[in-house]
Amino acid sequence: MTALRTALGEAVTAAFAAEGVAGSNVRVTASDRPDLADFQSNGALAAAKSVGANPRDLAARVAARLAGDPRLASVDVAGPGFINLKMSDATLAARAAEAAADADHAGASVVAVPRKVLIDYAGPNVAKPMHVGHLRSSIIGESLKRLFRFRGDTVWGDAHFGDWGFQMGLLIVAAADEGKADAFLAEGDGPFPADSPVTLEDLERLYPQAAARAKEDPAFRDRARKATAELQAGRPGYRALWAHFVAVSRTALEREFGALGVTFDLWNGESDADPRMAEMIAHLEKTGLLVQDDGARVVHVAGPGETRKKKLADGTVIEAPSPPPLLVISSEGSAMYGTTDLATILDRKIAIGPDLILYVVDERQAEHFEQVFRAARLAGYATDGMLEHLGFGTMNGPDGKPFKTRAGGVLKLHDLITMAVDKARERLREAKLGDDLPPEEFEAIAHKVAVAALKFADLSNARTTSYVFDLDRFMSFEGKTGPYLLYQAVRIKSLLRKAVDQGLIPGAIVVAEPAERDLALTLDAFDPAVADAYDKRMPHLIAEHAYRLAQSFSKFYAACPVLVAPDEATRASRLALSKAALVQLEIALDLLGIETPDRM
Numbered sequence: 001m002t003a004l005r006t007a008l009g010e011a012v013t014a015a016f017a018a019e020g021v022a023g024s025n026v027r028v029t030a031s032d033r034p035d036l037a038d039f040q041s042n043g044a045l046a047a048a049k050s051v052g053a054n055p056r057d058l059a060a061r062v063a064a065r066l067a068g069d070p071r072l073a074s075v076d077v078a079g080p081g082f083i084n085l086k087m088s089d090a091t092l093a094a095r096a097a098e099a100a101a102d103a104d105h106a107g108a109s110v111v112a113v114p115r116k117v118l119i120d121y122a123g124p125n126v127a128k129p130m131h132v133g134h135l136r137s138s139i140i141g142e143s144l145k146r147l148f149r150f151r152g153d154t155v156w157g158d159a160h161f162g163d164w165g166f167q168m169g170l171l172i173v174a175a176a177d178e179g180k181a182d183a184f185l186a187e188g189d190g191p192f193p194a195d196s197p198v199t200l201e202d203l204e205r206l207y208p209q210a211a212a213r214a215k216e217d218p219a220f221r222d223r224a225r226k227a228t229a230e231l232q233a234g235r236p237g238y239r240a241l242w243a244h245f246v247a248v249s250r251t252a253l254e255r256e257f258g259a260l261g262v263t264f265d266l267w268n269g270e271s272d273a274d275p276r277m278a279e280m281i282a283h284l285e286k287t288g289l290l291v292q293d294d295g296a297r298v299v300h301v302a303g304p305g306e307t308r309k310k311k312l313a314d315g316t317v318i319e320a321p322s323p324p325p326l327l328v329i330s331s332e333g334s335a336m337y338g339t340t341d342l343a344t345i346l347d348r349k350i351a352i353g354p355d356l357i358l359y360v361v362d363e364r365q366a367e368h369f370e371q372v373f374r375a376a377r378l379a380g381y382a383t384d385g386m387l388e389h390l391g392f393g394t395m396n397g398p399d400g401k402p403f404k405t406r407a408g409g410v411l412k413l414h415d416l417i418t419m420a421v422d423k424a425r426e427r428l429r430e431a432k433l434g435d436d437l438p439p440e441e442f443e444a445i446a447h448k449v450a451v452a453a454l455k456f457a458d459l460s461n462a463r464t465t466s467y468v469f470d471l472d473r474f475m476s477f478e479g480k481t482g483p484y485l486l487y488q489a490v491r492i493k494s495l496l497r498k499a500v501d502q503g504l505i506p507g508a509i510v511v512a513e514p515a516e517r518d519l520a521l522t523l524d525a526f527d528p529a530v531a532d533a534y535d536k537r538m539p540h541l542i543a544e545h546a547y548r549l550a551q552s553f554s555k556f557y558a559a560c561p562v563l564v565a566p567d568e569a570t571r572a573s574r575l576a577l578s579k580a581a582l583v584q585l586e587i588a589l590d591l592l593g594i595e596t597p598d599r600m
């Protein structure tokens with residue numbers, strides 16, 4: 001099943017080739033003038049020179065070759081050499097019928113060669129509250145996971161839990177200082193208590209206190225560093241205490257992610273790469289990659305001549321390697337953020353053997369990933385193109401800085417969801433939606449509306465851009481918002497229920513009215529949108545399609561009565577079109593991680 005746009009692209013490319021323009025694909029795009037044509041090709045403008053022709057003449061010759069194509073109602077040349085293509089009604093109807101019959105993919109194709117893809121996203125840290133960067137990563141990563149799976153790849157979503165760094169040492173000494181860790185401080189093998197000595201509230205209190213204290217109190221900081229190194233070296237009591245921190249944090253995080261409709265196949269932490277560490281260090285030593293640097297051990301990743309100016313503490317400016325070397329072992333002997341990332345690549349290679357690893361992490365970590373990826377390629381752990389950092393912009397407050405709460409703190413995911421659900425309830429009541437439903441169902445709907453609002457607001461922006469958090473706008477039932485799309489989906493569901501009540505069944509699709517044509521063309525555009533979103537790793541292209549589909553359906557519904565259409569065949573056709581629109585809309589929303597209620 002090929003999308004019309006794609007099929008026409010092939011036909012147009014062949015016609016150009018027959019006119020002596022060989023080689024690259026000629027693109028066909030949706031028409032700029034939908035009143036005149038469905039698709040257009042501007043290929044003649046670029047190609048004319050290569051065959052020494054005038055663009056309009058070349059376009060006319062190509063158009064003449066296409067004129068016999070039974071799928072086309074008309075082929076015209078306009079302006080300096082645009083080729084305008086209009087599909088026959090029958091072709092549009094046949095394509096809409098294909099989409100309608102495809103319950104799983106709604107007309108979208110899958111990849112020819114499925115790959116093993118691991119997506120590293122969310123990246124929450126033990127005890128540290130999640131910030132908006134984690135929120136965006138969770139939303140974008142979840143969508144990409146669904147998209148890659150939908151296209152046929154085998155996909156693992158991995159939370160890559162931050163459980164191995166300095167913050168663990170901080171927590172250990174902070175818990176010890178509060179007398180909460182007494183049973184875990186003995187040097188021996190244990191046994192140690194099976195119950196956690198700390199609650200989530202303890203962790204949320206201890207961590208910020210300890211982090212602040214470490215900034216002012218060098219002795220405290222040194223103890224925390226030492227504890228980190230001892231934990232990583234395997235001190236049993238510390239490991240046991242750490243395991244409780246991890247479990248308590250993870251339980252809370254899983255609940256919060258669950259509320260957001262974000263799930264992971266793997267909850268591996270940075271610590272899970274620890275068993276590979278010895279092998280990795282030995283390999284880096286053997287290959288001569290690991291070198292001494294001021295008491296620490298690093299891997300140089302910049303090539304010859306890759307430098308940038310760097311100001312030293314004494315004010316002198318030097319040409320320093322760029323990207324800087326990857327710090328593998330700190331002077332205290334600890335594994336660093338880059339170390340666990342590198343060892344995790346080795347671990348994933350052995351455990352899964354992925355063809356592709358996507359890291360959905362804040363753009364501000366771009367240099368970190370450049371260092372890690374280069375080191376991984378130098379070490380032979382990764383091939384070119386196997387590792388990709390998918391950066392993203394920030395979610396900002398009205399002041400243009402990364403979003404914070406009124407009190408100036410990071411917004412907790414739990415509080416954000418609560419806030420969004422409160423607003424959703426308010427909006428539903430204002431719009432008099434769901435007021436006749438039982439309270440539990442109303443609550444479930446408010447939750448879905450809230451999540452749809454947050455996710456759609458995020459995913460309707462290109463991943464790389466920043467956007468301003470504006471809950472009022474996100475939650476509106478009008479405009480390009482999650483709630484608008486849910487509302488449109490629910491309207492179609494209610495239409496389909498009424499049809500069932502009246503004993504109507506969907507039948508053969510006939511396309512005649514302009515609004516029917518438009519809807520059929522929109523249904524056809526799903527496949528290229530999905531393929532593009534996949535190739536570029538850009539979920540907003542799906543969000544855009546979903547919005548366009550909802551609008552196209554809305555116009556169709558206004559112009560083409562369904563239940564009271566003049567004759568039975570028209571009713572059956574329009575019902576089938578409505579159903580296809582719903583199936584595709586729900587799939588598109590699902591690819592964004594958004595669930596549709598049955599009614600509201």
Ligand code: ARG
Nearest residue numbers: 120123124125160162341361
């Ligand atoms: N835990 C990290 C942070 O909070 C994000 C982890 C991203 N993934 C990775 N493989 N480094 O910044």
